[in-house]
Amino acid sequence: MIKNISSLILFFVCSVLFSQDRIVYDLKVEGNKKTKASFIRKIAKTRKGEVLDSLKLEADISKLKRLPGISHAYYHVFHAKENLYDVYYYVEENFTVIPEVNLWTARNQDVAYRLALYDFNFLGRNIAFGGFYENNVFNSYGINFQAPYLFSNKAGLALHHENIVRKEPLFLDTGTANYRYSNRSIEGLFLYEFNFRNSIQIGGSYFNEEYLYLDGATSEDIPEFLNLNKWLFKFIYNYNNLDYFYQYVSGIKNSFNFQFVTSNNEFQQDFFIFWNNFDFFKRVGDKGNWANRFRVGIASNDDSPFAPFSVDNNLNIRGVGNIIDRGTAMLVLNTEFRYTLYEKNWFVLQGNAFIDAGTWRNPGGELTDFFNSVNARVYPGVGLRFIHKNIFNAVFRIDYGYGITKDSSNGIVFGIGQYF
Structure with missing residues (x-):
């Protein structure tokens, strides 16, 4: 029993010490025709090279849906390599x-x-x-x-x-x-x-x-x-x-x-x-x-x-x-x-x-x-x-x-x- 508890504690400590944050490798925009992808990246909280944060992703999508040029938006996250992830923002544009x-x-x-x-x-x-x-x-x-x-x-x-x-x-x-x-x-x-x-x-x-x-x-x-x-x-x-x-x-x-x-x-x-x-x-x-x-x-x-x-x-x-x-x-x-x-x-x-x-x-x-x-x-x-x-x-x-x-x-x- 004591041995199992010791092993569990050791596993937890190692996980904390050696775990890596998930990092945004790239932020890509799909579906845009008139709206500049550079503009969407400019106003987004999610940034290339920063820690991937689901709260920031949700906030970005809500913000995009408020823009006059966008009728709907959603996102997907894909694993790129190691601890790096690609983030895709998909937008459906309005005629403005x-x-x-x-x-x-x-x-x-x-x-x-x-x-x-x-x-x-x-x-x-x-x-x-x-x-x-x-x-x-x-x-x-x-x-x-x-x-x-x-x-x-x-x-x-x-x-x-x-x-x-x-x-x-x-x-x-x-x-x-x-x-x-x-x-x-x-x-x-x-x-x-x-x-x-x-x-x-x-x-x-x-x-x-x-x-x-x-x-x-x-x-x-x-x-x-x-x-x-x-x-x-x-x-x-x-x-x-x-x-x-x-x-x-x-x-x-x-x-x-x-x-x-x-x-x-x-x-x-x-x-x-x-x-x-x-x-x-x-x-x-x-x-x-x-x-x-x-x-x-x-x-x-x-x-x-x-x-x-x-x-x-x-x-x-x-x-x-x-x-x-x-x-x-x-x-x-x-x-x-x-x-x-x-x-x-x-x-x-x-x-x-x-x-x-x-x-x-x-x-x-x-x-x-x-x-x-x-x-x-x-x-x-x-x-x-x-x-x-x-x-x-x-x-x-x-x-x-x-x-x-x-x-x-x-x-x-x-x-x-x-x-x-």
Whole structure:
């Protein structure tokens, strides 16, 4: 008995002393056509010459599946020689040069739309580059560039220029006034990824805002023309622990956005604004997906018709209309159940049933405004999704929302991509 124990101890000691770590001999990428293999190696945690680590392999695959250029990924490990192993990353690529069409009902039943064209895997390096044209009574455009791994596997840069012109309502004590609102801006952001789940964006923008009275109610306290130059500081923190399997998503994601705006003018004071989005997704059976977004936002509580949070079917409540109210704080819950009705090869038809609900604080009001039924909106509805599994964000959606709260409306919202 003692002899057996001694032999076991000796075997264990020898195993520890003479065992060798499994080393990555080479990291190979298969299945890629547009995406550069050098880019995948650049952002991967697994490195040639380092110890083979299954946790790093799993993290790399999850990260690859989040990239716009990749619809699915997996890995295999093969013994090369001695204690050396080859690692193969197999990827299925998305088509990433994407036209975008968004259509929604504006006030007075006007139809607003946005046309865009983006390459979400520009140069095969996960760079998003493109622009849009929007018609919301007036013409607008924007050009956007975002390269999250431009400088290293952690650091990147985003640049944006937009010239937005819209007909927007301002809600005065005497009624509703319509203004021509324009915003011309240029923005730069530094992007940094701490690890697989946590990242930040820091930067700012310089922009010019112009308000020109068109029609509707007037007030002696509200000028009919304003031209303001402003600076904006922005900080965004993202936590992302989502896992993707084609059209299905599971896990949680949280995004915190803080902005501070300063302007040298007598009419508007410096103000802050922040909002936080918490997303929760859960697979239900083989074909179901429960999706939730809870948004809370607070801004400086100025008693002004220029309040930053709007009630808008293109942003938060499907079917409510285009900017029907404004507030200085908000609580919004979007919950929906997505179900795959039909799937064959690359095509998926998905149905969904949803409830969008929200409440707002009036400009200059109190947080108790949240509990005032006049400020609450509840819109259940149904929709369809037409999905191409191998084209990035190729989800054409149609939603119909029907309001059940006081003085509610109803309407159809079209768009590209899931609502959230």
